[in-house]
Amino acid sequence: MTTWFASPADAVDRLGTAGYLADRATATTAFLAGSLEKPLLVEGPAGVGKTELAKAVARATGAELVRLQCYEGLDEARALYEWNYKKQLLRIQASGEQEWDATHDDIFTDEFLLTRPLLTAIRREEPTVLLIDEVDKTDVEVEGLLLEVLSDFQVTIPELGTVTAVRRPFVVLTSNATRELSEAVKRRCLFLHLDYPDAEREREIVSSQVPELEDRLAEQLVAMVGRLRELELKKAPSIAESVDWARTLVALEIRDLDDKAVDDTLGVVLKHASDTDRAVRELRLRK
Structure with missing residues (x-):
């Protein structure tokens, strides 16, 4: 198990060194998110440091930040993966008279896979912070995709099989509370509310x-x-x-x-x- 922070006090110190002044509640929740390997849902008004917290965790721990910016109309192809259809077509044309089964197996490989943020974060073997930013802006349907990722940190690609995370990323979801997230998503996350500081x-x-x-x-x-x-x-x-x-x-x-x-x-x-x-x-x- 990866230990992101040794303790809440360690989180305060290291986030502070990374330029983020965390209060005790924020530091404790960040510590627990890393220790328990649970996603962290950070909710609050725009501009209170929700996104910056994820960036600070990445800076403080030397992890790579992978960001999925959510918006209305976001779909699986933009969040997870899609196939490079143009490259596949060129390969099919170059295959000539080759049997379709052989061609199929040839074009549905890593060479033709365009990974998007969710799949990128799951496949990385190095420490990774996955930021799912403004998740409340997505359609409700996208939450089903997030549930699979957040439940088991795995993704099923029909042509390739199931991809399971070798090293679980530190996941931060942010929400401006423009809509209520599903209880299923909330159950899988630790929760932190950030407001404007005093x-x-x-x-x-x-x-x-x-x-x-x-x-x-x-x-x-x-x-x-x-x-x-x-x-x-x-x-x-x-x-x-x-x-x-x-x-x-x-x-x-x-x-x-x-x-x-x-x-x-x-x-x-x-x-x-x-x-x-x-x-x-x-x-x-x-x-």
Whole structure:
């Protein structure tokens, strides 16, 4: 059995070294996901570090990251595998008068198999982090495919047989909770809910990513981001956008986040015109 982290404390330290400040609950769940070899379902609003957690696990452990980005209409061919039909056709044409059975056995081999993220992760013998990102955006039918993978870490290819993982990947599924996932998928996973961090932790995150930002300015920025998140916006500022804002203030040599500075740089954290209008109006940035 692969040990990804020796303990929750080890997870805190190594994720921190990889640039991810994990709280105790996150570190404990990450440790358990590796120790128990169970997939980890991370749910929460967009921009709270769900995807970044999987990337940090890969960086901290030296594993390869394999990512399946989910979207509406995702099918088995894009998630698992498909055959290289053009190459198969060329081989059939080159086979000439060869018997079909021999040709069939010739074209349904690894040489003609195009592996997609799920199959790639299962077949890898090296440590692998499999990120199934925004799983709630897929159709319900795709969950059946995920169930086979997450239950036994194996995939059945009719022409080749069953492929079973030699080394189980560290699996992270992320969800923005736009739809309810099936109970069958949830049963197979450990669960972690991530929300926006409190002001103190967000200041720690921002300061660790942008060390040249002065402490007073970091406090002002985090307080303003908190106020923005309290508004009814289409898209609340993410942690990554807080970091981007900090870098913007440093680049512009802004030493004080007054109303003018906020107004001038608001486009870094708010990406909808209606959100900007609401923020300007609610926070009374313009006289």
